Amino acid sequence: MKIIHSLLLFCALYPAHGYASPHENTYDNNDRCSNAAEREFEREWGDGLLPNKGNPTVATYKTHYNADLNKCFMLVQIMTSNTRHGSASVRSFVLIDVYEGVEFGSFGERAGKFIGKSRETSSCEVNQVKCSSREEFLQQVKIYMGP
Numbered sequence: 001m002k003i004i005h006s007l008l009l010f011c012a013l014y015p016a017h018g019y020a021s022p023h024e025n026t027y028d029n030n031d032r033c034s035n036a037a038e039r040e041f042e043r044e045w046g047d048g049l050l051p052n053k054g055n056p057t058v059a060t061y062k063t064h065y066n067a068d069l070n071k072c073f074m075l076v077q078i079m080t081s082n083t084r085h086g087s088a089s090v091r092s093f094v095l096i097d098v099y100e101g102v103e104f105g106s107f108g109e110r111a112g113k114f115i116g117k118s119r120e121t122s123s124c125e126v127n128q129v130k131c132s133s134r135e136e137f138l139q140q141v142k143i144y145m146g147p
Contacts, residue, residue, distance in 0.1 A: 033065035033072035036098045040074065055082050063098070064145040072098040073144045091134075095126060095141055104144060107137040 041048075041061050050057040057080040064073050074096045082088040088111065095105035105126035124131040126140035 029067065029072075030065045033098065034063050036072055037061065037063035037074040040096070040098055040101075041076065045076070045078075050078075055080050057081075062145065066144055066146070069144070071100075071144070073104065074098050075141060075145055093134075093137060093141075095144060105137070105141065107131075107134060109134060 041059075045059040045061075048059045048061075050059060057078065059076055059078045061074050061076045064075075065071075066073060076094045076096065078090075078092040078094070080090045082090075090108065090110050092109075093105075093107040094103060096102070097104050107124045108122040110120050110122060121133055124133065124137050126137060126144075129140065131137050131140060
């Protein structure tokens with residue numbers, strides 16, 4: 001009986017090292033994902049303000065570590081305004097698997113007077129599944145980026 005009490009006391013005073021709780025693991029993966037995405041964004045888009053022949057272009061991003069897929073995703077949004085054609089603009093999204101360096105999805109649309117209607121989708125696909133609108137694209141992206 002004395003041996004059992006000694007073992008219990010030992011276990012209580014000296015917890016096992018190297019075993020993280022699921023929450024610690026998630027936080028660690030979230031941090032790693034955020035840091036990797038930040039490095040990738042800066043490498044590809046710098047500070048997000050891109051020179052584009054007088055047309056202001058801004059890139060922003062969001063990251064998400066998807067624990068179910070064990071993947072780090074980054075959703076980049078790129079907006080370009082064409083001031084020479086009135087209120088014309090181009091909006092693009094790119095969904096990237098940061099760790100693999102693979103594009104998982106993309107969306108592009110043009111808007112303004114130069115296309116003759118309010119907006120036009122030029123490309124829309126997530127994980128090889130075609131879509132037809134920004135709303136559809138963002139709905140499919142939720143599978144990877146979370147709500």
